[in-house]
Amino acid sequence: MDNTGVAEGNGFSLPDISYIDRLEEKLAILKAISETEIPSETPNEPPRRIDQTGVKENVWAAFLVATVDELQQFLDFKVRSGRFFVETIETILMGVDFAVANVISVVMNKRNTVKSSYTTSAGQTASSKQATPSRPATSKNGVGSGIQSLLGKAKKKTRNQFSIDQIKERDGGKCTLLHTTVKEAVHIYPVAQTKAAAACKNSLYALGFIWGGNTCDKFKDALSIKDFDVPKNMITLDNVPRHLWDTGKITFSPVLCLPNRIDLAVRVLEPLDLGKRKGAGSELPEGIATDPRTKMRGYKNLADRIIEKPAERPVEVCLISADTQYRINDGHRFTITSDDSNMLPSPELLKLRDRIMTMMTLNGGGDVDEDVLSSSSGGDDAPRVLFGDGDVEIDLKDKVLEWSERAGEELAPLTIDEANEMAWTSSAIQQSEDMGDIFPPESQPEDQGESQGED
Template sequence: MSEPPSPTSPSAAAASAGDVLERRKTEVIRKLAAHVPSDDGDPIRLKKLGIIEKVLASFEDPNMNSDYLDEINNFHSYRYQPMTSTLAYLDNIEQRLQLLKDIKTTKLKYTDPEVPPKALPAELITHVVWAAFMAAPIDALQTLLNNMQSGRVGYHALTDALGQVETNLPILIHIKRCVLLGTTDPHVAHIFSHAAISHVSMYRSKLNCLATIWGDARINRYQEAHGESLDVPQNMLSLNYTVHHRWDKAQVAFEPIGQVNNSTIRVRLHLLEDTKLRSLKRKRDSSRDEFQWRNDLAQDPRETLKPFKDQFSSPSPLELRLVSSVTQHIVRDGHIFDIKARNPAHLPSYELLDLQYRICLMATLLGGGETSDEYLSESDADNEGQARLSDSKKILVDQWFQRMETDPVDLATAVIERLEEEKAIEEAWGEPS
């Protein structure tokens, strides 16, 4: 009788490999059977059956080769993520609205104890002030409410702070300016606008207007992140052109949700919506009656939002479809991905990303996301290379004619309104520091 092959012999290794292969095949057949329907009343399994049939048919295609198999393998290597609810960027909305109801009804103490406490007057709650509360972290709103109820924040302190928000927040929004799709044609996108770097000290100062609502500690972190040197990797992202363009227009936003380690930041993509409040900024606009601002701090933002229009098909909503170049999967709203850097010193700043995410939310809530590059263009520099305000004369003509294609308006009125806006921005900027 012949001896059984040694466990280390070539024949034993081949037999073992054959056993492993047979077990794999058996397991595949078992799993496959679990996904096919036992009757025609199971729509999900029927859909799976149809997909399986298509996959098997593709394997039998005479043109199938190793390259196509690599594409199929990449597609099925994708790790599916939970689908997010509509307007997921409006996080904890019910809790936020309840906090804002409490804030607007809480009576604030005056410095003079003889004067009875008083709630915030409705006329102070402009849509600009409301947007600042909507973009504030939930814990900051809870802290503000506690301070109001305990008397640590009084009437004059809070009303003065809201006045500063009304004055300075529009300027911060105007300054706003591929890690996502994996494409090989990335653009360098500055988190804090490259063209505004010479004005960063003024920007840091104006961030103070949000301290009462968002908290001193958070604003201090933001100010520290906006150092004198911002033309550095910490202030840059590598984005596909389409994503960069939509980010500039406040139609997408990147929410940093955690720092995995010193070389990785975890980010969530949000697809944003347009706002009915945009018409409030225009003196003659047929859509002004679309929404009436009620000076309500607890205004539900879901009532103010609407889909962006497709500029090439104005009655149709804009359909923004992003696709991963690696897996060919659609990158949907709420998609979570990691930004990594081999050198931790080159990782984008978490604080810069977080602030610009919140600025982007306020911009989209107010309809201010499409104006930043009209005033500050990254390619618009003087002979010494210093960023400066754009010469708007050609921009005025080009952009207002473009607007008239999808949003009919009296041209003379439109140009006058825009010149007034430009003058206000120039006065606010002043000379570079």
């Protein structure tokens, strides 16, 4: 097994995790937050730490997707400043728990029930469940996943053909990732102009306690689009990447935002290994400072072995560029350009969806058991998307076979042993010499790309 890019933790190898930037810095700040003693609202009570037993996975995920600057602001102004009592912080974090469950349910239209729970001061557990459809609904006319179920009985909206034609012209009628011919684009945020969108904006008020008011205000402004079919809310994708995006298998992270260009990086979202959990209270042994790498399938603690279920024989799905015939790896970067900044996809909508999908992954994902793996053999870090029999539409399989034949490769099902031995490897963003500098989402210059997300 190739351990390149693998960290060490408690004497064991920790697999790399590519979809959380600057993880070590974040964990250091989260440790400081969890260890700081905060004044109590009860007179004569000594300062104490935030009760980590009351911190649930939704809250943990919200902290991890925040930027380093946002976490530092939380540490300085919410924890160390003395402006908030420890009981106040704990109460607000309960609201964050519900907010995360809400936005995941709304935006990703999860197959499973989204749960939000917390422990009351009396030691009782309260919970909230939000039922979601059994499968993400994807309309045939190009509307993004989950639209039909989220609209419910509302009157069906008429498509904005003018905007659709604009997007076709912007993207040349091709998938921005694979460069294959595509009829229509898909929505970045699939529930704008519905009650669900309003509920998501309300949840951002609670999330603003961790992410900061400025960040959440930008997200709320981006959600105020007046129509589904506007260039700011649409991106052209072929069926396969669209399906993976809709079901939370991959995400597109903005890495460069300029007035006439936006660069996105493909991130494969690896589901965490829920089988490692033994019961209530053991999910987050270090509270908000728990290292997510210890929850990944590549982490093997010899002192705490688990019984692995035999993997079903899967089909390997490789994303291949129609132009280059090369595989698209985890971290691959692609570009969308336009002479008119208002024609570009909104970076704020993309950032919001990226955070939501990452939180869903950290929470265990939605029906993604053994779905997304990456090969470590021979330094090959191409995403290997694994589907059980009957879980993929026929046209999707045909498209994959077509790409494989064009690339001169043959799809071969993995054996059970190969699937069990699969491990994650880190990968660098693929960058050509003429692509310019890469700015991480949290360190982009203030004067670049801040306006294209605004009306």
